Each structure stands twice: as structure tokens, then as C-alpha cells.
Amino acid sequence: MPVIVLEARDFTSPLFLMRTWEVIAGGVTFSLAAVEHTDSSVFRTFCMLTWCFFFTLTFLILVLSIIQFHSLIPISWKNLTVTVAVYGALMSLSASVYFPWKVMPHEKAFGRNVVATVASCLTAVAYTSESVMLGSQAQEQKGYMGSLPGMLKILQLWGGCQNITLVVKTISELSGEGHTWQTWVLGVCYVSCVFMSLVTLLVILGDLTGRCLLPFDRFLTGFTLSGVLLYMLATVICFTKILQLRGLKDSMELIITETVLCTISLLAYTVDLAFSIKHFFDRSSM
Structure with a gap:
């Protein structure tokens, strides 16, 4: 089966830009937070797992949407995308609270962690924006999870x-x-x-x-x-x-x-x- 790639105008669509924003902000967040850390608490583990998990999942969704390969996967695509968007918004928001509250006081690289917190907040905003976009669609398009x-x-x-x-x-x-x-x-x-x-x-x-x-x-x-x-x-x-x-x-x-x-x-x-x-x-x- 030939690979179908998105048309040029699809790469500037609001939904594609939001997912790109999520991937970039998420990657920056866990990259900064992982450098020279001295704390290995439960909350740091939670934050790192959240950022890495949703970065990976969103990156896969972005790639599959580009090559239009998702139709061959036995998954409800409309339910998957809205679930990742809403759940990603909630989990990223939690990580943005836990990291400065419970992790940063035990870290030495204060400036780097401040930037990581800001990037995490931007990730949460991106997922929230995507949730709003998907939530405004018709019920048939957003599925049961919407x-x-x-x-x-x-x-x-x-x-x-x-x-x-x-x-x-x-x-x-x-x-x-x-x-x-x-x-x-x-x-x-x-x-x-x-x-x-x-x-x-x-x-x-x-x-x-x-x-x-x-x-x-x-x-x-x-x-x-x-x-x-x-x-x-x-x-x-x-x-x-x-x-x-x-x-x-x-x-x-x-x-x-x-x-x-x-x-x-x-x-x-x-x-x-x-x-x-x-x-x-x-x-x-x-």
C-alpha cells in the first residue's frame, strides 16, 4: 500500500501546529529536568514519566498523522487523539505543579529547573488547546471519549x-x-x-x-x-x-x-x- 503524506496546507493547520508544540515543549522539559539532578523522589519519577510518556505518544501520533498510516492500526483514532489530548493536559498540569513544589527545593540547578517548569506549563497549555479544538468538533468526529x-x-x-x-x-x-x-x-x-x-x-x-x-x-x-x-x-x-x-x-x-x-x-x-x-x-x- 503506498504511503500517503499530508498536503502542504495540512502542515500549517492549528491541530498539527499544536501537536508540534507539544512535542517540542515536552522534549525541552524532560531534557532540562534530566540534567544534573540530585533528587530521586517519587514526585521526580512521576514528572519524568509523565513528560517522557506523552512526548513519545504525541510524537507517534504526529508521525502517523503525517503519513496517514493510522487507518491500518486497529485502534479508534478519534477516541485515541482526544484521550491523549485531555489526559496529557491533566497530567502535564500535575507535573507542572509537583515539580516546583516538591522537586525543585531539593535541586541545585535552580535556573535550569525554572525553565523546565515554564516549558512544562507550555506543554500543558498546548494539550489544553488541542483538547478544546477536538472538543469543538461534531460528536461523530471526536468519538465517545470526547x-x-x-x-x-x-x-x-x-x-x-x-x-x-x-x-x-x-x-x-x-x-x-x-x-x-x-x-x-x-x-x-x-x-x-x-x-x-x-x-x-x-x-x-x-x-x-x-x-x-x-x-x-x-x-x-x-x-x-x-x-x-x-x-x-x-x-x-x-x-x-x-x-x-x-x-x-x-x-x-x-x-x-x-x-x-x-x-x-x-x-x-x-x-x-x-x-x-x-x-x-x-x-x-x-
Whole structure:
């Protein structure tokens, strides 16, 4: 099959320019952050993984869009691009916060890290701009992940990844101070929710909704209900930990951040469950 390359005018389209911006800004960010670092904390690992992962993924999307090879890949291209854009915006924003907050105070190359933080913020802006562009398209063009329920599922995955990072950091800081059983329960809740989100995402991106053992709407409703219950438990534990660990400033910062993210995730799952129930009854009444 001959390789088809984009026409010249396509290389100046807003979408192509945004993806180019993402690749350049992402590459600059992790290149600067990787030089002469002295900190190997959980947050540095999170930031580096985020920048490298989305740089690689966006670069592949850019190349595939240039040679028009994506039609031969068994993936829903419209769902993939909007997922990468929205998830990339959220994760890049998180890295742009964590890096100056938790990583830079332990680094010596202050000036280089400031530039890396600015580049990370520009990466987040680029992904946000692409998300807006894709979100303004018609529903048939942006796919299920571009709808509100799809966006909520991306938000759920993002919240789970943030909370897992915070749990790992909390375990390392509170290993000798008790209450670790609560942290391990939180970890199980978050990992379970992330696993369910990944399964849902793979089914949608792989266009496998018709191959599920259960109807896809029931499949989503079951996963979403499980997420609501798990995050209700996690939210109660987080508020309990705040009361138990009063006075520990560094630990309190992490736990309050985790509580806020846990509450956001619970809200996302609750709204998503309402959409799933509504869709289920709408189909039942037809």
C-alpha cells in the first residue's frame, strides 16, 4: 500500500501546529529536568514519566498523522487523539505543579529547573488547546471519549494516578508512625479504580464494545458503581487521617492534597454513574 503524506496546507493547520508544540515543549522539559539532578523522589519519577510518556505518544501520533498510516492500526483514532489530548493536559498540569513544589527545593540547578517548569506549563497549555479544538468538533468526529461521560472517565484515571503517587509518597514518610493500614487500604482502592479505568479505556480504544461478555452499558455501570463505593471508603479514610495526623506539616500537605483529589474523583464517578443509569433506563424504555 503506498504511503500517503499530508498536503502542504495540512502542515500549517492549528491541530498539527499544536501537536508540534507539544512535542517540542515536552522534549525541552524532560531534557532540562534530566540534567544534573540530585533528587530521586517519587514526585521526580512521576514528572519524568509523565513528560517522557506523552512526548513519545504525541510524537507517534504526529508521525502517523503525517503519513496517514493510522487507518491500518486497529485502534479508534478519534477516541485515541482526544484521550491523549485531555489526559496529557491533566497530567502535564500535575507535573507542572509537583515539580516546583516538591522537586525543585531539593535541586541545585535552580535556573535550569525554572525553565523546565515554564516549558512544562507550555506543554500543558498546548494539550489544553488541542483538547478544546477536538472538543469543538461534531460528536461523530471526536468519538465517545470526547463526550462528557468519556471526559469523566479520563478525569477518573487522572485522579487515580495522582492518588497512587501520593500514597506511595505517604507510605515512605509514615512507615514508622502507624496508621499505615489505612494507607494500604487507600492504595488498594486507587489501584482497583485505575485498573477498571484502564480496562474501560482499552475496550473503547480497541473498538471492542461489541465483544464484551455483558452489554457495554451494564459493564460501564458496574465499574462506575464500584468506583463510587471505593472512593466513598477512600474519602472517609482520608478525612480520618487528617484528624489523626494533625501537627505533622509535611504529611498533612500530602494528605490534604490526596483528600481533595479523592473528593474530585468521587464527584466524577458519581456524575458518571448518573449518566450510566440514565443511559441504561433510556435503552430499557425503547
